[in-house]
Amino acid sequence: MGDTLVFQGKAWVFGDNLDADWQICSLETLAELRAGGVPLTAEELGKVCLQPVDPEFGRKVNLGDFIVAGANAGASVACLDGDPEDPHLIGAASLALKGAGIAAVLCESSNMTFLRNSVHHGLPVVECRALRGRVRQGDELRVDLARGAIQNLTTGESFRFSPYPDFLLDMIRVAGLYPQLKNASGSSGT
Amino acid sequence: MGKTVTEKILSRAAGKEVSPGDYIEVSSRLPITLSAGMGRGAAQMEGAGATRLFNPQLIHMVDGHTGSTASHNAGESRTTGRAWAKKMGVPIENIYELGRQGIEHVVAGDHAWALPGEVFFQVINGHTTTLGALGAFAITLSYGSGAYMATGKTWIRVPESVKVVLTGALPKGVIGRDIAEYVLGQIGPAGAAGQVMEWTGPVVDALSMDGRFTLCCNALFYGAWTGIINPDQKTMDYVRARNSGPFEPLTSDPDAEYARVYEFHVSHVVPQVVPPPERYHVFPVSQYEGTAVNRAFVGSCENSRIEDMRLAATLLKGRRVHPDVILNITPGSVSVLKQCIKEGLMETFVEAEALVASPNCGMCWGANTPLAAGDVCISSGTCNYPGRMGSKDAAIYLGSPATVVASALEGKITDPRKYL
Numbered sequence: 001m002g003d004t005l006v007f008q009g010k011a012w013v014f015g016d017n018l019d020a021d022w023q024i025c026s027l028e029t030l031a032e033l034r035a036g037g038v039p040l041t042a043e044e045l046g047k048v049c050l051q052p053v054d055p056e057f058g059r060k061v062n063l064g065d066f067i068v069a070g071a072n073a074g075a076s077v078a079c080l081d082g083d084p085e086d087p088h089l090i091g092a093a094s095l096a097l098k099g100a101g102i103a104a105v106l107c108e109s110s111n112m113t114f115l116r117n118s119v120h121h122g123l124p125v126v127e128c129r130a131l132r133g134r135v136r137q138g139d140e141l142r143v144d145l146a147r148g149a150i151q152n153l154t155t156g157e158s159f160r161f162s163p164y165p166d167f168l169l170d171m172i173r174v175a176g177l178y179p180q181l182k183n184a185s186g187s188s189g190t
Numbered sequence: 191m192g193k194t195v196t197e198k199i200l201s202r203a204a205g206k207e208v209s210p211g212d213y214i215e216v217s218s219r220l221p222i223t224l225s226a227g228m229g230r231g232a233a234q235m236e237g238a239g240a241t242r243l244f245n246p247q248l249i250h251m252v253d254g255h256t257g258s259t260a261s262h263n264a265g266e267s268r269t270t271g272r273a274w275a276k277k278m279g280v281p282i283e284n285i286y287e288l289g290r291q292g293i294e295h296v297v298a299g300d301h302a303w304a305l306p307g308e309v310f311f312q313v314i315n316g317h318t319t320t321l322g323a324l325g326a327f328a329i330t331l332s333y334g335s336g337a338y339m340a341t342g343k344t345w346i347r348v349p350e351s352v353k354v355v356l357t358g359a360l361p362k363g364v365i366g367r368d369i370a371e372y373v374l375g376q377i378g379p380a381g382a383a384g385q386v387m388e389w390t391g392p393v394v395d396a397l398s399m400d401g402r403f404t405l406c407c408n409a410l411f412y413g414a415w416t417g418i419i420n421p422d423q424k425t426m427d428y429v430r431a432r433n434s435g436p437f438e439p440l441t442s443d444p445d446a447e448y449a450r451v452y453e454f455h456v457s458h459v460v461p462q463v464v465p466p467p468e469r470y471h472v473f474p475v476s477q478y479e480g481t482a483v484n485r486a487f488v489g490s491c492e493n494s495r496i497e498d499m500r501l502a503a504t505l506l507k508g509r510r511v512h513p514d515v516i517l518n519i520t521p522g523s524v525s526v527l528k529q530c531i532k533e534g535l536m537e538t539f540v541e542a543e544a545l546v547a548s549p550n551c552g553m554c555w556g557a558n559t560p561l562a563a564g565d566v567c568i569s570s571g572t573c574n575y576p577g578r579m580g581s582k583d584a585a586i587y588l589g590s591p592a593t594v595v596a597s598a599l600e601g602k603i604t605d606p607r608k609y610l
Contacts, residue, residue: 016380017379017380017413022575027577028577028582070380071380071383071413072379072380072383072384072413075379075380075383075413076316076410077379077410077411077469077573077575078316078573078575078578090314090332090333090335091332091333094333109380109383109384109413110383110384111383111384111410111413112329112349112384112415113316113329113330113332113410113415115384116331116332116333116334117332117333117334120333120334120337121333127384162211164213165213167345168213168345177333177334177337178336178337181239181240181337181340181341182239185239185240185340
């Protein structure tokens, strides 16, 4: 196994304002799943991830692929970012992407609550303005999270971004804020 | 080079000079408010094996989202919340439940829990930005809330700021809400993505505190992380009347750097309407005048403060709601309700045959008098997506309380200016 912070996979390209509540993990779909008695796990949410935009997405996506979005990725107007009736589903969009096997979201800019919720769920969101228009559907990308480097292996182009500080890289390594907190409280005995 | 008010607040919170892009660790001495699903943070904390709150005294639980509704798990949520508060040692006086409830952002404003120059957190709701009107950096911690409540710390990447300068003067019948929507129509849903919207200019200076809360409440619709207004004498007077605690306001330097500056001359702006289903498609009221409505709502964290209630009463005084329409008026908090009673507004509402609901988010998210299939509603609530206020086969148009009430009087979308 290589460095856990270097990812390689295929790009799934979307536009501006990719919506957390209606496109990535639709609140309507969540309600349907609940009514059908489906457990709302990352795996189940992954199957319906981005369904309103591309009904086949959950089947076509491969483990380690990337979302490449425009401005305001993870846009949210539902005020809650997730399911108002389930405490475990805050940041449901981030959870769905993770469940679908997405390695990272690369975008021009991000909704900050979406970015924070994603990182807290262990899913990196990388903002890189230079990426706009430089990635096409299906391009093979390589992302080095710690060094702040994106390579488009299909076109040969490279891009830089400001890497996360160490504590957030660590959060990605341990798959989220709560595992990190658990490790910390385990070691300090509280 | 100067700094923005946000950079100054975060510099002080971090104990060092910071600039956009810096990652800092932050805590807050202010109350943190919880609302709907009071058990949320609890579940996150338990999942992480954290058993104690960093400071139970700072946890303020406000029953804003469920209130007196029978739906949305309200009863269970209250029981769970109470039990959790007791176990965690949250003082009973910090529980703003039925009888002293309200929308958490309105209650937080009523008490000035957020203070100029400080960082203010809320657990789960995107409209926490409302409190930016007090000159605070106000954000929701969302999924990070449980960790914050356990440790008293969170991380922040210092955001860039976008400056919005409003010049001219508000025409008659046009209020803060119309301006907030007008600007949304101009800059769109990514107009300030991930950034802070700093509202400035003579129009903001002249605006009441209630109007300023509305401007900041809208932040997430521009993609912004939060909104903020530089504190002035009006802010100081408002805060000092409500909170005796010490604070030190901060304001932007004249040479502060902004990612972008938008300037809007608002003297020509008319009442605005946001038709379904997109939140950012904004039009002058004339575009939709005459559209029949059978439901109307004055309330929500956008427009449920005393000034909104007074405006509604001005239009309703001596008139009656159209027989085809149910007009729901929901004061944002018990404080607002008390003031309505004191000023005689309640009598006006009741005489006009409006329904006055118990203070909470209520109808804005379908938690009281929900819309049925086929209903057409004009609302001062936050959102117009299908299903927001009940049936997904109902239509929601958004407008100011004045537009809502004028439309409720006529049974069709109406320009309120003829009543003012």
